[in-house]
Amino acid sequence: MSGPFAATGAMRGRLTGTGAPIPVSGEVAGAGALVRLILRRDRLLLPIWLVAVPLIVLAMAAGVADLYPTQEALRQYAEIATLNPAQRALRGPIYAATAGGITAWSAGMSSAILTGVASILLVIRHTRVEEETGRRELLGSTVVGRHAPLVAALAVTLSANLLAAALIIVALVSAGLPAAGAAVLGLSAAGFGWVCAGAAAVAAQLTRGASAARGIAFAGLGLAFLVRAMGDLLSVPSDAGEDLPGNRPAGGETGGAAWLPWLSPLGWVRLTRAFAGERWWILPLFAVLTVLLVGAAHALSARRDLAAGLLPSRPGPAVAAPGLRGALSIAWRVNRGTLLAWTAGCAVLGVAFGGGARGAQDQLGDLFPGVNGTDALFTFSTMVFSQVIACYAILTMLRPQAEERGGLAEIILATAVGRVRWVGAHLFFALAGPALMVSVLGLAAGLTYGLGTGDVANEFPRVLGATLLWIPAVWVLTGITLALYGLLPRLAAAVSWTFLAVFLVLELVVEFGQASADVMIFSPFAHIPKILLGVGFSVVPLLALSALAALLAVAGLLGLRRRDIT
16 A cells, blocks of 8 residues: 555554544544644645745845835836736736835735635645545545544645745745735735635535536636726726825725725735735635635535535436547547636636736836837736646646546556557647647737737737747646656656746746846746847747657656556
């Protein structure tokens, strides 16, 4: 026995001691042992999350201090940024033209979304995934109460959010920012993480599959972002905060749809106004909503069978359709929902981004002398979007591992389908999917921007071409994930995400002047020709990145052929 099952067996030993049964104290019996099991299994992922989020916030705070050293520079930046539609949609308005106010604006949404994503993945990994793979049934043979796994997953996730908040506070205070604002920023990010953990707990009760549960939870997160973004975009900028002590605010919001962000817990994050007259009374709203969601998850959990979901699953036909009798068609059936959802999201992002990019010239012109501010915004934003799309590549390339653990791989490989053909089908979607998303993003942004400027013939191919250049960098993450899955399957998920996190952190620390630009040689995203910034086009780095991705993929497939599929 190895892997998680070995840990489960060890836990069974602790629960049963000398073999004598331990009296069940209730439906949460064994939750303490499950907490220790979760901490053992996530001993690598949890520290990465807890260090990455405060580090990103600290890098942004240090960058703001370096880039805008005077009050006048802060005021000019804040006034322009808050009037840009794309910036308002992505981050909301700036409440105070101070180092703290702009740091909260820059880092508030990012830190909250990161904690939310981590909370969703963590809760579903230790609830629905456990049932899907059968490990929950194995745990049920020990002295483990019905609700113990849910309680343990939530206990770890909520505690981790609080620890992340404490580290964010320490990071911001060490950067010289006021403690009160740091506390509100850190606690609001943790509060959103709590709400996402509760939402994930509810989603885990609704479906039989972990992928569907993640889809529901992430759809809720996307809806929260969309409601907040629409409210901020449609509200009217104002000088509502002029009475804030010591600040000359760049703007608040009035009229229009200013009430919309109050319907979204992500809107609450910025409405707490860190470093701009903190609203402490908003923080309990996160706790109240979390309690309601956790209570709902508990009630739903009591009304379903183990390994089942409350949403009915349709039985499939006895004989598969002709279109589902191949490895590629099965992979399409498995990946199509996620692929279409991500592609639609890229289209929406492209339209919003292209429509709001025209105002970037005034905002970024001073930061990039001699370069069009809109071109600079396109370049760095498409880089960020390509890094987000790399998440899809990693998730898709990890799908064979989920099928292997769930026993589906064994069924497929019992047919005439070989290992390489089975994984190759998923590899196709991990390569073609990001290419499709980047293309749709470039098409939507280029067309919208071209229509806005009245020069479609020139702007559309220019923006689309610059966007497509990021595809090979995303493919490198696909290759890394496949190589790890084939050679080191137990570390594939953790190390793949670690690679992406390292690339993101490198980008941030260099962008905000906290590290030498030489370290960027390790990031594939740094080698893409930034043609909109005046860098000459060269096909060499694109071919080199594609070749690297291909070599990693071949290494992964060779490793897969030589190891046991269990």
